[in-house]
Amino acid sequence: MLYQLEGSQAIAKAVALCRPKVICAYPITPQTHILEGVGELVRNRELSDCEFINVESEMAALSVAIGAQATGVRSYTATSSQGLLYMIEAVYNASGLELPIVMTLGNRAIGSPINIWNDHSDAMSVRDAGWIMLFAETNQEALDLHIQAFKIAEKVKCPVMVCVDGFILTHAYDRVDIPPQGEVDEFLPSYVPHVSLDVDNPIAIGAMVSPEYFMEVRYLAHRRQTDSLEIIQCVGEMFQQKFGRDSGGLVRRYCVDGAETIIVTLGSVAGTIKDAVDELNLDGQSFGVISIVSYRPFPAEIIMNSLKNARKVIVVEKALAPGVGGILSQEIELALKNTKVEIVSVIAGLGGRSITKLMLKECFLMKDHARTTFLGLKEDIIAREYTPMKCCGCEGST
Amino acid sequence: MFQIRVHGRGGQGVVTAAEMLSIAAFLEKKHAQAFPSFGSERMGAPVMAFCRISNKEIRLREPVLEPNALIIQDRTVIESSNAFQGVVENGFVLVNSSVEISNPVKNVNIKCIDATGIALEHVGRPIPNAVLLGSFAALTKIIKIDSVIEAIKTKFSGSIAEKNIKAAQIAYEETLKGI
Amino acid sequence: MSNFTLGNNEENAAVQSNCDRPNTLTSGHRACQGCGEALGARCAIDAAYNAAAGKIMVVNATGCLEVFSCSFPENSWKVPWVHSLFGNAPAVATGVAAALRSQRKEDIRVIAHGGDGSTADIGMGCLSGMFDRNDDVLYICYDNQAYMNTGVQRSGATPALARTATTLPNKNYMGNDPQTGKNVPQIAMAHGIPYVATASIGNIPDLEEKVSRAIEIRGAKYVHIHVPCPLGWGFPTSETIQIARLAIQCGLFPLFEAKNGKLTASTLIENLIPVENYLKTQRRFAHLFGKDVAPDAIGVLQNIANANIERYRLNGDVSYD
Numbered sequence: 076m077l078y079q080l081e082g083s084q085a086i087a088k089a090v091a092l093c094r095p096k097v098i099c100a101y102p103i104t105p106q107t108h109i110l111e112g113v114g115e116l117v118r119n120r121e122l123s124d125c126e127f128i129n130v131e132s133e134m135a136a137l138s139v140a141i142g143a144q145a146t147g148v149r150s151y152t153a154t155s156s157q158g159l160l161y162m163i164e165a166v167y168n169a170s171g172l173e174l175p176i177v178m179t180l181g182n183r184a185i186g187s188p189i190n191i192w193n194d195h196s197d198a199m200s201v202r203d204a205g206w207i208m209l210f211a212e213t214n215q216e217a218l219d220l221h222i223q224a225f226k227i228a229e230k231v232k233c234p235v236m237v238c239v240d241g242f243i244l245t246h247a248y249d250r251v252d253i254p255p256q257g258e259v260d261e262f263l264p265s266y267v268p269h270v271s272l273d274v275d276n277p278i279a280i281g282a283m284v285s286p287e288y289f290m291e292v293r294y295l296a297h298r299r300q301t302d303s304l305e306i307i308q309c310v311g312e313m314f315q316q317k318f319g320r321d322s323g324g325l326v327r328r329y330c331v332d333g334a335e336t337i338i339v340t341l342g343s344v345a346g347t348i349k350d351a352v353d354e355l356n357l358d359g360q361s362f363g364v365i366s367i368v369s370y371r372p373f374p375a376e377i378i379m380n381s382l383k384n385a386r387k388v389i390v391v392e393k394a395l396a397p398g399v400g401g402i403l404s405q406e407i408e409l410a411l412k413n414t415k416v417e418i419v420s421v422i423a424g425l426g427g428r429s430i431t432k433l434m435l436k437e438c439f440l441m442k443d444h445a446r447t448t449f450l451g452l453k454e455d456i457i458a459r460e461y462t463p464m465k466c467c468g469c470e471g472s473t
Numbered sequence: 474m475f476q477i478r479v480h481g482r483g484g485q486g487v488v489t490a491a492e493m494l495s496i497a498a499f500l501e502k503k504h505a506q507a508f509p510s511f512g513s514e515r516m517g518a519p520v521m522a523f524c525r526i527s528n529k530e531i532r533l534r535e536p537v538l539e540p541n542a543l544i545i546q547d548r549t550v551i552e553s554s555n556a557f558q559g560v561v562e563n564g565f566v567l568v569n570s571s572v573e574i575s576n577p578v579k580n581v582n583i584k585c586i587d588a589t590g591i592a593l594e595h596v597g598r599p600i601p602n603a604v605l606l607g608s609f610a611a612l613t614k615i616i617k618i619d620s621v622i623e624a625i626k627t628k629f630s631g632s633i634a635e636k637n638i639k640a641a642q643i644a645y646e647e648t649l650k651g652i
Numbered sequence: 653m654s655n656f657t658l659g660n661n662e663e664n665a666a667v668q669s670n671c672d673r674p675n676t677l678t679s680g681h682r683a684c685q686g687c688g689e690a691l692g693a694r695c696a697i698d699a700a701y702n703a704a705a706g707k708i709m710v711v712n713a714t715g716c717l718e719v720f721s722c723s724f725p726e727n728s729w730k731v732p733w734v735h736s737l738f739g740n741a742p743a744v745a746t747g748v749a750a751a752l753r754s755q756r757k758e759d760i761r762v763i764a765h766g767g768d769g770s771t772a773d774i775g776m777g778c779l780s781g782m783f784d785r786n787d788d789v790l791y792i793c794y795d796n797q798a799y800m801n802t803g804v805q806r807s808g809a810t811p812a813l814a815r816t817a818t819t820l821p822n823k824n825y826m827g828n829d830p831q832t833g834k835n836v837p838q839i840a841m842a843h844g845i846p847y848v849a850t851a852s853i854g855n856i857p858d859l860e861e862k863v864s865r866a867i868e869i870r871g872a873k874y875v876h877i878h879v880p881c882p883l884g885w886g887f888p889t890s891e892t893i894q895i896a897r898l899a900i901q902c903g904l905f906p907l908f909e910a911k912n913g914k915l916t917a918s919t920l921i922e923n924l925i926p927v928e929n930y931l932k933t934q935r936r937f938a939h940l941f942g943k944d945v946a947p948d949a950i951g952v953l954q955n956i957a958n959a960n961i962e963r964y965r966l967n968g969d970v971s972y973d
Contacts, residue, residue: 079499081492096754097747105511126750130743131781138740138778142711142747145734148754150747168736192511213532243534248495248507272732272748274707274760281712281735282724346532427511431535 077252082214082244085251086179086237087112089221090151091122092259093177097143097150099128099136103158104191105241106181110153133158137165137178144174145280147271149225151176155241156183156197163201170205170296172281173270175228175235177221178206182342182393183241184426192427193241194393195341198370199402205296207235207303208371210341212327214249219322220368222254223310226263230310231303233296238370240343242427254318262317300372307369325374327366328381330356334363336439337382339407340391341367344423344430348391351435362439367403375410382407387417389439391450393424400447423450474527475615476537480556481546481569484516486602489628490544491522493606496627497620498526506531519550526615540564542613544605546588548574557581565613569601584612584651586644595640596633603629607641611648618645666856667698674701674730681728682720686889688879688896689717689794692853693765696792696877699860701731703867704761709748710734713741713766713775716801717794739774741766742782745789758788761867765792768809769799772836776808783843783872790866790873793836796881804884808834811904812952814936816884821939830952837910840874844913847871852878852905854896858919862909878905886935898930903957906964918964927953 078085086109090098098117100110117127126143130136136152143150154162159180169176185196198208207227211217217239224235239245270278284292304325311323329349331337338348345366352362365381367374382388388411390404399405401420408418421438424430434451441448477494481487488509495507503526510521523537542565545556551574560566562580571587586608588601596603603625610618622638629637667673676697683690700708712718712735721728722735736744745764752760764782771779771793782789798816799805805818812830815821819828840848847869851859859877866873880896882889899905900919904927907919928950931937940949961967 077499079496079505097750099747124754126754128746128750128785130746131784132777134740135743135746135778135781138736138743139747139750141736141740142734142744142749143751143754144747145736145744146709146748146751148751150751164737165740172736242511243508246508246511247534248492248505249531250499250504272709272734274709274732277730277732279722279727279729279733279735282722282727283719283735284724288724343534347534350533429536431538432533 076255077250079248080214080251081108082217082239082247082249083108084112085214085218085249085253086221086239086245087116088253089218090177091116092254092256093151093222093225093263094122094149094265095125095151095177096148097126097128097140099130099139099150099152101130101133101136101154101158103133103155105183105193105245106153106155106158106179108245109179109181113151133162134165137162137169137176140176140178141165141169141172141174144169144176145172145272147266147268147273149266151178153179153181155181156185156191159197159201160185163204166201166204166206169234173232175225175232177224177228177235177237179221180236180238181241181245182238190426193243194425194427195238196394196425198236198238199394199396201236202371202402205233205300206371207231207233207300207307207369208238209235209307209368210238210366210370211240211244212343212345212366214244214247215251215320216322217244218251218253219314219318219320222259222263223314223323227303227307227310229266230306231299232269233299233303238342243343252320258317262314304369304372304374307372323368325367325369325377326381327368329364329366331363331365331381333361334385335361336387336389337363337365337385338389338391338439339365339367339378339382339403341370341403342393344391344393347430347432348435351432351439354432355436355439360440370403373406375406378407379410379414382411382416383414385416387419389419389421389444391421391423391435395422395425404447419444420447421450422447474525474531475541476539477524477526477542477544478537478540479522479524479544479546480550480554481520482550483518483520485546486600487520487546488522490546490602490606491524493602493621493624493628494524494609494616495526496624497606497616498524500620500623501616503528504531510536519554521554542609542615543567544609545569546601546605567605567609567612569605582612584608584648586648588644591640591644595643596636603637604640604644607644608648611645611652618642621645666695667702667860668695668856674698674706676701676729676731677721678728678730680726682723683716684883684889686882686892687716687720688853688881688892689767689796690720691892692794692859692877692879693717693721695853695856695859696765696863696875697731697763699863700761700763700790700867703864707760708732709752709760709762711736711741711745711748711762711764713764713770714738715767715770717765717767719801738770740778741770741775742789742791743778745791746782746785746787749788753788761790762788763790763792765794767800768793768795768797768836769807771795772808772834780839780843783840783845783874786845786871788870788872790863790875792863793874793876794879795876796879796884798881798884800881800884809836812956813940813949815939816936823944826946826949827939837874837876840876841910841913843872845872845874846912847873848910849874850876850878850905850907852896852900852907853880854878854893854898854900855907855919858907884936886938887933891933895930895933898925898933901925902927902930903961903966904930904953906960906966908964915964918966920968921961921966924961924967927957
């Protein structure tokens with residue numbers, strides 16, 4: 076059924092449809108409305124047999140989820156930005172313990188300087204933590220990906236983080252189609268844990284693992300992740316069959332076939348990019364767009380096959396590795412290492428800086444791209460604040 | 474695509490106004506998107522919210538830069554927020570003001586209405602958002618007053634909803650007369 | 653460890669004196685010889701196991717206990733057991749309890765346990781949160797008064813003037829600053845939780861009784877168990893229990909119970925000894941008996957013991973509110 080809802084409320088409804096048994100809540104902007112939303116659904120019994128727990132920190136939020144999932148029930152939490160960093164030890168722990176927790180990440184910048192607005196710095200800080208990470212482009216996708224996330228997590232025995240652009244999606248009212256409970260129940264049956272605490276069959280979870288076995292444990296985690304590419308794709312297809320929407324899978328391709336230049340990106344900015352590309356193509360240009368749904372595991376092969384015939388690839392990303400440049404860009408470069416495709420990196424929208432269609436069009440049409448371009452950088456501020464440094468030893472010699 | 478920008482101050486229901494607009498458009502089977510200007514603004518600080526209405530899916534996620542209509546809930550923010558910036562030719566400007574304001578841009582349809590006065594009289598609270606949406610329906614004809622009324626019901630309940638609906642209808646009638 | 657040496661009769665014999673004890677922490681683990689924590693954990697979890705008819709789940713914080721009891725592919729626990737991190741055991745236990753409640757399996761009792769580092773320091777936030785929510789969890793702290801797993805560094809539970817690897821005394825410094833440290837049982841009491849108790853492996857029947865009592869109570873419970881560490885404190889491995897008893901007898905480790913934030917019972921000291929008798933058994937206090945010692949050093953610790961005796965009415969001067 077169609078609703079006009081705030082993204083956060085749509086996600087809350089999707090989570091409730093998945094019938095988690097334990098939900099842990101700790102507030103941090105811009106994720107807070109999601110947990111308020113599910114909390115209300117628990118209190119008004121729309122989501123029954125569910126424990127909604129107000130905890131004292133993000134560390135506790137994910138830890139409670141770890142305890143609950145280890146006891147054999149579906150559990151859920153959400154966070155953003157600093158909150159994700161505060162719980163990072165538990166983030167690694169959850170994947171190491173193979174607990175299929177689902178967590179929403181309302182993407183937000185990381186300080187200092189403190190900034191509450193959207194970018195992908197938080198997601199990038201845990202890209203190697205062993206979670207499956209799915210990025211939503213729209214609120215419909217955010218909703219749909221949550222339903223798929225529980226299925227994928229439980230199938231792969233790996234936690235899933237659904238990344239949703241803070242404010243841009245979490246606070247936006249959009250039209251969303253919310254599936255009926257019965258259909259979600261058919262798609263996502265009750266959780267049957269592969270392993271859990273059980274008084275009748277006591278086991279230990281979380282043993283210390285010595286050098287004799289640690290490599291193997293990590294290798295198996297890696298294999299599970301790479302194998303999950305197929306499962307993510309398959310769950311996306313199952314979802315489409317059941318609900319009629321293509322809102323999962325590994326990557327989303329738009330006007331890619333035959334395109335000279337292909338834009339690669341993550342998350343909601345893909346929408347604005349598609350509008351920009353449509354206008355450019357109407358003017359006789361040749362642009363396509365790939366938005367990556369599954370950032371972890373990274374679908375390198377599909378990306379390579381989709382990009383290898385392009386002349387140029389422009390990676391638009393909302394994160395920065397200081398001293399390196401783009402983060403997604405590096406991974407795209409690696410995927411295309413055996414091709415002659417020119418790859419440029421556009422760092423955009425850091426700390427919530429607006430990314431407009433006009434800025435993107437101008438950037439895409441530039442003839443000579445720097446390897447790394449900062450979209451909309453205020454050159455006057457840089458000129459005023461930047462002083463080249465000199466090592467004391469070379470002072471005067473240059 | 475029809476784009477609306479709402480200006481006002483924290484506590485005046487600016488964000489709710491944009492959300493109600495999107496709900497009204499949704500009820501008319503249109504695509505609509507509403508979002509705030511994403512700040513940590515406190516009560517009284519200037520705030521903005523945006524709404525897009527279209528017959529097609531809306532993919533654009535940039536702020537509304539060239540609004541077809543402006544709703545200004547508090548005329549004291551006009552200067553500090555540069556509220557008229559980007560408004561399109563023949564666009565609509567709806568201002569909550571008991572006095573006429575001088576028109577700083579050419580070729581726009583400007584309408585002043587004492588929404589706070591109407592809200593105080595009929596709702597008993599100086600929250601002008603629902604009143605302005607009634608007036609907006611009459612001025613722009615982009616959405617129907619019935620849809621505005623239904624949208625108000627999703628955000629308010631009981632007697633507050635009824636009072637807001639009445640105030641919106643009064644503003645709607647008054648604006649129709651003035652056109 | 654026969655309890656008959658304590659003069660107990662068969663009626664209140666310790667679980668540990670029974671051949672049919674559950675052995676929840678079974679033999680073969682990798683604890684040091686004479687480990688007080690291993691003994692404390694086995695006594696506590698065995699008592700909990702008996703009190704809950706075998707239906708318990710245990711969350712373990714990182715630390716000595718976790719490392720020596722469960723190293724893949726071996727495991728000494730005969731109960732469902734989970735280890736997550738150093739600082740989050742109380743929160744993980746909250747999750748276990750919530751999962752059980754959501755499945756209406758509240759007959760299964762949840763225990764979280766860890767050392768004094770994970771309790772008083774790194775896990776204090778999660779512990780306080782668990783107390784605040786009054787979650788149905790028994791938290792047990794095995795207090796050996798320093799970070800033993802990493803090589804004896806100071807914790808918030810390290811006693812005044814003790815030597816640790818990070819409070820090494822020298823001619824300018826007498827050891828752990830007497831103005832520092834925190835009293836976790838009092839912090840627990842300040843949360844007003846239903847049950848707080850201290851216990852010691854120097855009095856095992858009392859320890860078992862308190863753990864059993866805690867298991868029966870719904871809501872958050874806290875039991876703080878004094879467990880001497882031969883390696884960290886510097887004493888022969890045969891003297892663990894004896895040293896635990898001396899700590900009780902001198903008043904430095906008071907045994908008491910509190911309900912809903914109020915002191916309700918304490919174990920009287922029968923033959924009070926000066927703190928010196930306790931301190932001189934351990935190398936961590938050896939500098940207090942050296943040549944360069946400040947004249948009031950032992951007095952500082954005697955004053956702490958005296959304050960405990962008064963605060964917890966350990967001398968028989970009993971009048972609880």
